[in-house]
Amino acid sequence: HAGMDPESRQLALEHFQTQPRPVLVATMAFGMGVDRPDVGLVLHLDLPASAEGYLQESGRAGRDGEPARCLVLFDAGDRTSLGWAIRGAAVPQEQQRMELAQRQLRRMEAVAEGEGCREQALLLAVGELTPPCGRCDNCQTSAEQLDWSEQVGRLLEAVAERNGRDLRTLAVELAGDGRDGRDGQRWGWLARRLVQEELIGESDDGAQRLYLRSPGRRYLRQPWPLHWAA
Template sequence: MQTHFGWDRFRAGQRAVVEAVLEGRDALAVLPTGGGKSLCYQLPALVRDGLVVVISPLVALMEDQVLALQKRGITAACLHAGLDPGRRQQAMARLRDESLRLLYIAPERLQGEATRQMLENHASEGRLVALAVDEAHCISAWGHDFRPDYRRLGMIRRLCPGVPMLALSATAAPRVRADILRLLDLRSPLVQVSSARRANLNYTMQRRPRDPMPQVLEALKQSRGAALIYARTRRSVELWAERLREQKVDATPYHAGLDPDTRRTALTRFLEQKRPVLVATVAFGMGVDRGDVGLVLHLDLPATPEGYLQESGRAGRDGQPASCLVLFSPGDRTTLSWAMQASGRSSPSLEERRRLDLAQQQLRRMEAVAEGEMCREQALLLAVGELVSPCGHCDRCKTAPNHRDWSTQVETLLTHLADQEGMDLRRLGEHLALHEPGRGDRWTWLARRLVQEELIRESNDGAQRLYLRESGRSFLKTPWPLDYAA
């Protein structure tokens, strides 16, 4: 570890996982972003005389890790659909002459006979040290980034029955961990779950104004080191990079639609400049080794609490204070809901409908974190099954919100909903704004809070259709105070 990585001690949770793999034991490691998950499979590849195969969901992640390992003098390669013939032939040659220590492959390559044969041969000849499944939460429909190709990874156990398997994730709630253990058929595994709490991160979530540029510039002014700004779409990434350059901020765009050379240049700038500003889609950052990211700023509501924990966790890996800012709008959830619905087929299968339902539920949980009055870190960690005390330094902990009793407005809203066979969120807000005092967006905000309070049920089809629950009917019979921040 000292020779190749320059470290003289393990981070929390690493040593037990490394020792389990070296002993030939299966393991599930849930270590926070920046917690050093990659060392858990890279170190066994150097200690043992053989090959570690790493299954990874993103080409950029594979390429970044291979480049970093090669710079350290470690023989590593990757195999994916976008690889040019020369590099593919070089990787295969190193596999044959047994000089390769780490091989990164995309999950879909396991459907190819050549890849399966390679694994079987290495396993039967005793040259396969371990199989590592990175971002293992992708195997679970409950995970925040489900990938259908991950569902088929259970075949690895049949191909390589005696080879230890290591599953790794930065965030995995208990039900996701259970899915990983079951679907990968991990046998008597070590389960190492470290706290996802990052005491050096300061969380702030604010309503996004019509033009959030002043907040963005102020956040950049206050930050140290590198800054990551996340936008939802490729077009938004390019527009924001251009707008920031107009404000004399040397911002670089990064997304999957750019050509490889442009992406490589953007990554190099981010890794080597003193205070780079990168505007990217949320896939950027997985496996990127820069410790002094002082700001992670989301220009839209994140899709899930688990995903946001991973994305915000790219800040402050050096242990120094860092800021995590979300600028969100109530309309973000509507936009995301319809995008999720549009991404499915016109006649989805039962499993696809179930995944869409779960995605809508996770989106509502993220909205509850942003709109709620609980400590930000406490609410985020609760979403992944970890109960902690308030952090004391997020925006909610530092500023107590002003409360008022909304029970009269709640009674009005629920009474109106009781007379309907369901009504979509937008129409409800518009209708109440016509007949009762208050803006339409305030009524829709209140309706979303009542969904979180489970007085109203919302459809999971993206239409945001609202229905009165029995608990809502009970409120109408005997109202009680409901205090929310004004």
């Protein structure tokens, strides 16, 4: 990591490059230009900041042509903390750059929570169209889809009542109303899904404030079935 002294960093690099089956724990400060072909696993302990970054980092696995695995351990709180970190590091002159970073982070979250092919979603996020890969976890499994229409209606109505309410507060309020026992995490997932489906909008400042969009207003007037796995 960036806080290590040069001697310790060099020692870690030499160990990674020369020892059989090494395990290296590092931040993004490590890895640029480092090429060990037989890496068999790239493990992210939280959400990568962008699809571009994840493609580069995960691409260090399997360069020898042998099977390799890439795994992201994702928690919904990752984007909240990363979003606030991006906001805290920005200066007024970099407003557009901060907003772009927030949108990139939201796209990466959509990949992590999505039901479709991971590779297809990652490449679509960087502007490439490809067929499903057939190798990722989503391609090899099929989760049961449920109809979320009733919950979507309730969530959209809650957003419509007060535009600009933040996602976390909204999820807690919906979970606490006692109607169907859904917890805050499930409502938070549904809100993020509706952002991805463009029924609601989300602010690009890291605060995750929600706004009803035109498709969301149309849905409230004339609902249609929405089937997703969760």
